[in-house]
Amino acid sequence: MLKIVATFLVLTMVQAGAVSASSQKASNGSEARSVDIATPFKKCWEYQFENTVKRAVASTNGTIYLSEPDGKVRAISAKSGQVLWVTELGGDIAASLAIPGVGLAVVTGTSSTGAKLRLLNFDTGLVRFSSPIAVSGEVFLGRSGSRLVAVGSDGSIGAYDSANGSTLWSKKLGSGVKIKPIFSDNSVAVPTVGKTIELILTRNGQALGTIRTDHPVTALAFRENESIVAGDERGNVTNYRDASGGVWWRFKSGAKIGTIIQTEEGMLVGSYDNFLYLISNYSGDVKWKRRMGSRLADDPFVSKSQLFLTVSVEDTALSIDLETGKIIEQIELGENKYAMSSPVLTDGSMLVFSIPDAIVAYSNSPCVSK
Numbered sequence: 001m002l003k004i005v006a007t008f009l010v011l012t013m014v015q016a017g018a019v020s021a022s023s024q025k026a027s028n029g030s031e032a033r034s035v036d037i038a039t040p041f042k043k044c045w046e047y048q049f050e051n052t053v054k055r056a057v058a059s060t061n062g063t064i065y066l067s068e069p070d071g072k073v074r075a076i077s078a079k080s081g082q083v084l085w086v087t088e089l090g091g092d093i094a095a096s097l098a099i100p101g102v103g104l105a106v107v108t109g110t111s112s113t114g115a116k117l118r119l120l121n122f123d124t125g126l127v128r129f130s131s132p133i134a135v136s137g138e139v140f141l142g143r144s145g146s147r148l149v150a151v152g153s154d155g156s157i158g159a160y161d162s163a164n165g166s167t168l169w170s171k172k173l174g175s176g177v178k179i180k181p182i183f184s185d186n187s188v189a190v191p192t193v194g195k196t197i198e199l200i201l202t203r204n205g206q207a208l209g210t211i212r213t214d215h216p217v218t219a220l221a222f223r224e225n226e227s228i229v230a231g232d233e234r235g236n237v238t239n240y241r242d243a244s245g246g247v248w249w250r251f252k253s254g255a256k257i258g259t260i261i262q263t264e265e266g267m268l269v270g271s272y273d274n275f276l277y278l279i280s281n282y283s284g285d286v287k288w289k290r291r292m293g294s295r296l297a298d299d300p301f302v303s304k305s306q307l308f309l310t311v312s313v314e315d316t317a318l319s320i321d322l323e324t325g326k327i328i329e330q331i332e333l334g335e336n337k338y339a340m341s342s343p344v345l346t347d348g349s350m351l352v353f354s355i356p357d358a359i360v361a362y363s364n365s366p367c368v369s370k
Contacts, residue, residue, distance in 0.1 A: 041319075041331050041351060044367035045081030046360040056354055058344035059098030061122055064352055064359060067093040071108050075125060078346045079368040081361060087125035089118060095141035095150065102162055103128055105148055107139050115139070117148065117165050131165030134158050137176075142183035144202035149188050151181050157190065159202050169205035173198055182220050182228075189228055191217035197230060199243045209243025221260040221267070223281060229267055231257025237269055239284065249284030253277065259299050265322050268307065270296045276309075278325060288325035298341035308351060310339035317343060317353065331362055 050068070057065040063084065066074040071089035073096075076082065091108040094115070098104050103122055109115040115135055119128040137153030147168060148160045155177060158170035175194030182189050187208060190198045195216055199208040211228070219231040227248060228240045233256045239248040251269070259270030266287055269277040272295055278287040292311050300309035300320075306328060310317045315338045319329040333339060333355060340354040349365040 039364035041362040044361045044363045047081045048358045058346040078350045085125040094139040097141045129165040134170045140180045144183045211245040219257045219260040251284045290325045
């Protein structure tokens with residue numbers, strides 16, 4: 001039986017329908033948007049959950065997708081907070097990915113039927129295809145070129161045609177997977193519990209190489225040149241040149257690495273001793289560092305010249321200047337309304353947060369009346 005990924009707010013806005021190394025200049029493959037720094041954010045709407053929501057997905061068409069128990073997917077307008085449609089798929093939702101111009105990909109599974117990959121129409125929620133897939137355990141879903149790639153925590157991995165769900169190839173890695181893989185237009189890098197990073201060509205499943213690490217990898221990112229930057233449980237950050245494992249530079253922090261994001265200004269690195277660093281792409285030197293009140297709730301969202309982040313069990317969100325590390329704005333979420341993850345920026349100027357039992361939206365443009 002597939003286990004639900006324990007991420008409360010997943011960002012999957014992707015540029016040109018592909019999660020590429022270049023698109024990782026925004027947070028987690030998301031499309032970078034320009035935000036008016038001078039205009040403060042104000043609350044526009046709040047949507048209370050009818051059930052316990054495991055995951056929310058924001059797409060480039062300005063819609064928030066909530067994954068609820070029993071395979072229910074609810075689409076909500078990012079502008080107004082109104083429900084647009086509800087689709088019931090059955091089973092547990094293990095992973096989801098919004099693909100601009102294509103649809104919402106959803107992996108579901110039950111103990112009796114196994115895993116299924118479905119593609120939902122953005123506008124109606126109707127299922128465009130449903131295909132069985134050979135992955136199990138906790139599931140990570142990404143896109144590489146025209147292919148959907150699913151990786152299971154048991155080491156199972158498969159690539160599927162995003163147009164019809166047909167299986168292109170599937171294989172089993174030698175070790176399990178606990179940390180989310182990263183995807184480029186041509187390949188996927190999978191960190192395993194066996195202290196390796198497996199690089200696989202997504203066109204045919206061919207192994208490109210294996211990078212062996214001294215300690216388990218805890219965070220991973222592609223750079224714009226498709227070299228790999230990996231953080232580990234001992235606080236090391238290493239830039240590997242390619243699949244051969246040759247090292248470009250290394251950086252050492254004081255604790256386990258939880259976040260690595262490629263940005264236009266450098267590599268954004270978050271460690272478990274509550275520090276956030278901006279590191280030079282080319283030398284590994286620190287450009288700036290900032291101590292946070294606690295650990296980051298999730299990966300920050302990067303929007304060109306600034307980043308938005310939330311800190312665990314705090315009821316404020318921060319906007320930070322990416323070049324200098326200085327705080328631009330604090331967004332008050334309300335007493336005891338701490339963010340479960342970092343915000344999603346959708347519809348150009350709408351920041352959407354996941355808080356206990358609700359999602360809430362803030363905007364630096366006029367709010368839309370329901």
